[in-house]
Amino acid sequence: MMTDKGVYLQAADEIRQEKEQELVPGKVFMSRLKRDLSFIIGPCSLESYDHACEMIERISEIVGNKNWIYKSSFDKANRTSHESNRGLGFDRAFYIFNDLKNKYKIPILTDVHEVWHCDVINADVIQIPAFLCRQTDLLQAAAASNKPVNIKKGQFLSPQEMKHVVDKVKHFGNDNISITERGTTFGYNNLVVDMRSFQIMSEFGYPVIMDCTHAVQSPGGLDGKSGGNRDFAPSLAYAAIATGYCNGVFMEVHDDPDNAISDGPNSIKLDDLKGIVDKIKRVWLANETR
Numbered sequence: 001m002m003t004d005k006g007v008y009l010q011a012a013d014e015i016r017q018e019k020e021q022e023l024v025p026g027k028v029f030m031s032r033l034k035r036d037l038s039f040i041i042g043p044c045s046l047e048s049y050d051h052a053c054e055m056i057e058r059i060s061e062i063v064g065n066k067n068w069i070y071k072s073s074f075d076k077a078n079r080t081s082h083e084s085n086r087g088l089g090f091d092r093a094f095y096i097f098n099d100l101k102n103k104y105k106i107p108i109l110t111d112v113h114e115v116w117h118c119d120v121i122n123a124d125v126i127q128i129p130a131f132l133c134r135q136t137d138l139l140q141a142a143a144a145s146n147k148p149v150n151i152k153k154g155q156f157l158s159p160q161e162m163k164h165v166v167d168k169v170k171h172f173g174n175d176n177i178s179i180t181e182r183g184t185t186f187g188y189n190n191l192v193v194d195m196r197s198f199q200i201m202s203e204f205g206y207p208v209i210m211d212c213t214h215a216v217q218s219p220g221g222l223d224g225k226s227g228g229n230r231d232f233a234p235s236l237a238y239a240a241i242a243t244g245y246c247n248g249v250f251m252e253v254h255d256d257p258d259n260a261i262s263d264g265p266n267s268i269k270l271d272d273l274k275g276i277v278d279k280i281k282r283v284w285l286a287n288e289t290r
Helices: 005-018 024-035 049-063 090-104 115-120 136-144 162-171 196-202 230-242 270-286
Strands: 038-042 068-071 108-111 125-128 149-152 177-181 208-211 248-254
Touching: 005 090, 005 115, 024 038, 024 125, 038 049, 049 068, 049 090, 049 248, 049 270, 090 108, 115 136, 125 136, 136 149, 136 162, 149 162, 162 177, 177 196, 196 208, 208 230, 230 248, 230 270, 248 270
Parallel strands: 038 068, 038 248, 068 108, 108 125, 125 149, 149 177, 177 208, 208 248
Antiparallel strands: none
16 A cells, blocks of 8 residues: 655644644553553454444443543555455545544554554554564654554564563663563464463563454464454453453454454454453452552
8 A cells, every 4th residue: 555655744744733742642541551451442444434433432432531542453454365455544544543533532543564654643552563563663663753652462472572572662762662462373373372471571561451352363264364253352351351460451343343344253342342341340450469
């Protein structure tokens, strides 16, 4: 998906000049993440402005206005097949994210795939995809944005190895970091979550998050696309919170996941979200190690 970098650099500069407090929402969320249970919730892919509005409004009714951030991807650049839908792309997402932030006053998290995305994407928290978590140039660009950086642990890495990834972002001058566990490759087309990883990665000094929906993926397991089983996602969320070393939960949620353009099989049904969030909160409160 090619676009004119210069156009968006200029637009981003104009937005930054108009909003001196642009960096505040993401940093406020990260500050809360360090103190209290927090959530990253939204559909895998940005499908339309209207769909995003509906999702934000319904999620807000369930979670409340604090301690959650809306997530959505503008480009699913690592799809299994070239025939898969990659999403709306950077061009449309740039303005949709701006409109959503203005309308709902809610921080937005999105993932980046190229260095120049970090300079111009109109989101409050930059996410480094798991497949790209060791790409030094991308980590350097994300750090230079001065925005909080959420790093997905690669499916191919041990939790201990994530220290080197975190150290790269710190080295490049950004100390506003979170780490997200999303499972480890276990044979073909399967992932497993080692619950020890939360304690190990918490020792790096940054919040650790459980991505319970990507952890139940079956990568590339549906003949040209990824499968998964959303039924197991809540159990992973509860278990991660119960360790006492997990600061928040990342959940991909959709009102009609069976017809979502990306990651439908592992996405939680919006109608089920309230019960899952309520139970996560009960586990958090019952955890005596906090």
